[in-house]
Amino acid sequence: MNGLLLTFIVALVLAMFFIVFRMSNLVSILRSKNKKNEEVDISTNNFHAYLFLLLPLAGTIWAFWYASRHMTLWGQPEASVHGAEYDWLSKIAHVIIILMFLVTNTGLFYFAYKYRYKRNNKATFYPDNTKLEVVWTIIPAIILAILVFTGWNLWRKVTKDAPENAIQIEVVGKQFNWIARYPGKDGKFGGYNFRYTDDINELGLDFTDKNVNDDFQATELVLVKGKPIQLKIRARDVIHSVSLPHFRQKMDAVPGQPTTMWFIPTKTTQEMREELKTNPEYLKPDPSTTKGDPADIKARWETFDYEIVCQEICGRGHFSMRMRVVVLDEKEYEAWVAKQEPFVVKNKEYVLEAVKRQMKMKQNAGQAFVENVKNTD
Numbered sequence: 119m120n121g122l123l124l125t126f127i128v129a130l131v132l133a134m135f136f137i138v139f140r141m142s143n144l145v146s147i148l149r150s151k152n153k154k155n156e157e158v159d160i161s162t163n164n165f166h167a168y169l170f171l172l173l174p175l176a177g178t179i180w181a182f183w184y185a186s187r188h189m190t191l192w193g194q195p196e197a198s199v200h201g202a203e204y205d206w207l208s209k210i211a212h213v214i215i216i217l218m219f220l221v222t223n224t225g226l227f228y229f230a231y232k233y234r235y236k237r238n239n240k241a242t243f244y245p246d247n248t249k250l251e252v253v254w255t256i257i258p259a260i261i262l263a264i265l266v267f268t269g270w271n272l273w274r275k276v277t278k279d280a281p282e283n284a285i286q287i288e289v290v291g292k293q294f295n296w297i298a299r300y301p302g303k304d305g306k307f308g309g310y311n312f313r314y315t316d317d318i319n320e321l322g323l324d325f326t327d328k329n330v331n332d333d334f335q336a337t338e339l340v341l342v343k344g345k346p347i348q349l350k351i352r353a354r355d356v357i358h359s360v361s362l363p364h365f366r367q368k369m370d371a372v373p374g375q376p377t378t379m380w381f382i383p384t385k386t387t388q389e390m391r392e393e394l395k396t397n398p399e400y401l402k403p404d405p406s407t408t409k410g411d412p413a414d415i416k417a418r419w420e421t422f423d424y425e426i427v428c429q430e431i432c433g434r435g436h437f438s439m440r441m442r443v444v445v446l447d448e449k450e451y452e453a454w455v456a457k458q459e460p461f462v463v464k465n466k467e468y469v470l471e472a473v474k475r476q477m478k479m480k481q482n483a484g485q486a487f488v489e490n491v492k493n494t495d
């Protein structure tokens with residue numbers, strides 16, 4: 119409804135501009151009957167010059183108004199060790215970008231207005247100024263180099279090898295959901311092969327590899343506060359992107375090319391909810407709870423959850439590609455792990471059949487290889 123109203127208002131404003139423009143044109147045509155053609159041009163020219171002042175001003179005011187109204191939920195607090203550093207860099211970059219935007223665009227539109235055609239104005243011939251060129255090349259170059267270097271430095275931190283005590287979790291993206299796999303007690307992931315993938319064995323686990331035996335899968339990502347977490351990321355079909363906005367983490371999930379990143383969560387889900395209580399936006403009711411019984415209405419902070427969202431447009435169901443992330447303290451995490459059942463145990467009958475198939479496939483591949491070698495003689 120609001121969207122329709124907004125479209126209607128925009129159409130109305132555009133129509134108004136058009137009518138004003140037509141009217142001023144007609145007026146100048148009428149006037150021109152008594153005057154020289156030259157002056158007709160000047161009157162529409164002035165009208166355009168005023169538009170040059172009006173449009174950017176209205177656009178900028180609208181953009182700031184829109185941002186203040188609709189982006190209140192965007193500035194969510196960070197919840198990872200490097201998150202604070204990231205936020206600081208992001209703020210600096212935004213201050214510079216907004217300042218430069220205001221300075222350059224004010225100049226662009228104001229000069230278009232100021233130096234509009236006037237009959238007695240004469241242009242000055244001013245071909246170049248080396249000093250000026252050097253200054254406005256070197257200053258932005260230095261600022262950009264600093265921004266790029268500090269950003270790259272932070273990027274290196276989260277993509278280099280994780281500390282040895284890191285908890286490793288595999289995150290696999292597929293159209294359209296995420297699957298998490300934990301390596302189990304041995305701390306080692308079992309192998310996989312995309313040829314083994316089917317409806318049940320979604321990750322293509324290789325059951326002939328004994329490291330698979332204690333691997334367990336989860337439909338939500340469970341993390342520990344204060345412990346390094348390394349994500350091993352892959353994709354099954356197209357490019358997806360693992361985005362963890364609260365942990366200020368993002369990494370593409372690329373088919374056939376595993377990627378990694380690591381971070382340390384600093385707030386459990388419960389602690390984050392308590393923190394959000396102080397934000398007036400989060401005291402408002404969660405829209406998803408307001409439809410049923412009024413007794414079930416919950417505030418936004420109560421239903422808050424960390425999440426992985428896909429940040430690469432990956433197909434029709436992209437908008438729903440989301441996984442809940444839960445941060446627990448170490449004790450709670452251990453209790454959760456103890457409750458998890460390895461995939462092999464959960465799907466015993468399936469695995470017994472699948473392992474036969476996989477052995478046969480390996481055997482066939484082996485035979486084909488031997489024959490190939492023989493044929494090369």
Ligand SMILES: [Cu+2]
Binds near residue numbers: 357359428429
């Ligand atoms: Cu996706």
